[in-house]
Amino acid sequence: MPQYRKISRYVLAGLFTFAGIVHFLSPEMFVRIVPPYLPAPLLLVYVSGMAEIAGGLGLLVPxxxxxxxxxxxxxxxxxxxxxxxxxxxxxxxxxLPVWALWLRLPLQVVLVAWAWWIRKE
Structure with missing residues (x-):
């Protein structure tokens, strides 16, 4: 495996793990962005936080x-x-500033591509 792919995997794992932990440290921030048509916003924040932590750690296990x-x-x-x-x-x-909110949308596409690229050994 090329070294840059390994480093990239660790960076992505760290990003997801950190983001997941923040869900538990500042859940109110995430509750505010749960669309109102979804039930139990706090539960969804905790579930998504757990999923991010599990995902970050899961990237480290071959x-x-x-x-x-x-x-x-x-x-x-x-x-x-x-x-x-x-x-x-x-x-x-x-x-967040409005420009950062706009930037988050294409960033999701970048994260999807990154997660897809990391899946290879």
Missing amino acids: TTRRMTSWGLILLLVAVFPANVYMLQSYEGRGL
């Missing part, structure tokens, strides 16, 4: 890496509506 990569891709697709909702309901929320 036997689970491929399945974990696909799971992270599905997770990124599942949380995309929250990113859209966050942009649509920006006024008064002030969580």
Whole structure:
């Protein structure tokens, strides 16, 4: 395996693990971006946080890496509506600058491609 792919895997694993931990340290921030049509926002924040932590750690285990990569891709697709909702309901929320909210949308595509690329050994 090329060294850059290994380093990239560790970086992505760290990003997902860190993001998942933040779900538990500051859940109110994430609850604010759960679209109102979804039930139990706090539960969804905790479930997605656990999924991100499990996904980040799962990328580090060779036997689970491929399945974990696909799971992270599905997770990124599942949380995309929250990113859209966050942009649509920006006024008064002030969580991020509006340019960063716009940047988050294509960033999801980059993360999906990164997770797909990491799945290979």
